[in-house]
Amino acid sequence: MKKLIPLLIVALALGLASFTAFADAGSAGETKEEGRKIEILGPREVVSVFRVVEDADGGRRVEFFKKSHCDEKGNLIDDEGVVFKFNLTTSVTAQWVMLAIAGTLFFILGKDLKIVPTGKKQMLAEWIVGFFRGMVKDGMGEKYLGYAPYIGGVFCLSMFSSLSSLLGMRSPTADISIIAGWGAMTFILVQINKIKTGGVIGAGKSLLQPVAPLLPINLLSEITNPLSQTFRHFGNILAGTIIMGVIYFALHYFAVLVPAVLSLYFDIFGAVIQAYVFTTLITVYVSGADCSALVKKKSEA
Amino acid sequence: MDFQVTAQGAVLAAEVMGAGIAMLANLGPGLGEGISCSKAVEAVGRQPEAAGVITRTLIIGDAICETSGIYAFIFALLIMFTHPFSGQINITA
Numbered sequence: 001m002k003k004l005i006p007l008l009i010v011a012l013a014l015g016l017a018s019f020t021a022f023a024d025a026g027s028a029g030e031t032k033e034e035g036r037k038i039e040i041l042g043p044r045e046v047v048s049v050f051r052v053v054e055d056a057d058g059g060r061r062v063e064f065f066k067k068s069h070c071d072e073k074g075n076l077i078d079d080e081g082v083v084f085k086f087n088l089t090t091s092v093t094a095q096w097v098m099l100a101i102a103g104t105l106f107f108i109l110g111k112d113l114k115i116v117p118t119g120k121k122q123m124l125a126e127w128i129v130g131f132f133r134g135m136v137k138d139g140m141g142e143k144y145l146g147y148a149p150y151i152g153g154v155f156c157l158s159m160f161s162s163l164s165s166l167l168g169m170r171s172p173t174a175d176i177s178i179i180a181g182w183g184a185m186t187f188i189l190v191q192i193n194k195i196k197t198g199g200v201i202g203a204g205k206s207l208l209q210p211v212a213p214l215l216p217i218n219l220l221s222e223i224t225n226p227l228s229q230t231f232r233h234f235g236n237i238l239a240g241t242i243i244m245g246v247i248y249f250a251l252h253y254f255a256v257l258v259p260a261v262l263s264l265y266f267d268i269f270g271a272v273i274q275a276y277v278f279t280t281l282i283t284v285y286v287s288g289a290d291c292s293a294l295v296k297k298k299s300e301a
Numbered sequence: 302m303d304f305q306v307t308a309q310g311a312v313l314a315a316e317v318m319g320a321g322i323a324m325l326a327n328l329g330p331g332l333g334e335g336i337s338c339s340k341a342v343e344a345v346g347r348q349p350e351a352a353g354v355i356t357r358t359l360i361i362g363d364a365i366c367e368t369s370g371i372y373a374f375i376f377a378l379l380i381m382f383t384h385p386f387s388g389q390i391n392i393t394a
Binding site for chain 2 (some may be wrong): 228231232234235236238239273274276277280
């Protein structure tokens with residue numbers, strides 16, 4: 001039974017993804033014959049998990065699992081009077097599919113490990129683990145080795161999601177909400193590390209480094225560091241996706257060899273580099289938020 | 302040959318021109334990354350066994366320098382595809 005768990009996860013993720021991705025949302029997604037549209041910035045099918053709608057007479061009701069409608073240009077139009085909604089887009093479900101695939105892959109890589117490696121599978125697993133542990137040890141130091149699984153997870157998720165545009169999907173990382181989530185996670189990790197190493201006093205003191213009048217600049221850089229991380233990753237992947245879409249659109253029926261060669265740079269190189277830079281910046285920010293030097297212990301005196 | 306410039310048309314024209322001018326900001330990263338690459342090539346020439354570390358540092362530095370160009374790109378996309386000022390066009394006489 002335990003061996004079926006990865007299969008169950010994959011089946012669940014694929015089912016949920018197909019519920020949203022292939023759900024019909026009006027006339028969106030149909031290609032028009034009289035003028036080809038570039039459907040790269042096209043609509044994502046959206047299901048609202050729950051919506052708070054205000055009636056005309058002021059009463060509010062909650063609706064679950066309503067599909068949003070798209071007008072003929074592909075813009076989402078909601079019903080009138082939606083006060084608050086929590087949407088489920090294809091980008092999110094595509095990310096679940098990527099999580100399921102990556103999880104299953106690494107689950108299979110990590111089974112039947114021996115002390116002395118005899119197969120290629122274990123060599124690959126050891127190389128991957130050694131790569132991430134080396135990255136964390138170089139960037140953050142010995143005491144932060146617990147972050148290695150998280151760094152490896154973000155790297156692999158980002159790389160797999162960006163590379164899924166090679167398979168024809170619109171990659172989930174071409175959607176800023178996904179990457180903004182990872183950037184917000186970085187912000188949360190930085191604050192947690194500040195409070196964990198220095199206490200609240202140390203965290204407050206770190207905002208006054210190196211001189212007290214720099215407080216607004218330090219506050220601003222707390223926000224802009226994850227924000228620039230987000231924008232860098234999202235902008236590069238989106239630029240690659242758009243350029244590949246334009247190339248496929250231009251070579252209408254002759255898109256045989258040139259897009260494959262060009263996608264070596266725009267899709268593959270960009271995806272790997274951006275994943276690496278994103279995780280390197282996570283290590284830099286989290287280890288830079290170490291406040292233990294600002295809080296002197298009484299036992300040192 | 303008289304044509305009327307409607308307010309809608311003027312706003313759309315300004316949008317497109319603004320997006321084009323915003324993309325001029327990509328001059329900076331191109332120049333900067335070329336200069337950094339030349340320094341990296343010099344460093345590899347001076348110490349060829351450090352070529353792997355130098356290449357990795359170059360790539361990471363390039364990705365950081367690219368950010369300002371990406372900001373300009375996102376700004377241009379935002380202007381072109383979400384029409385931020387289309388709700389403020391007042392048709393007066």
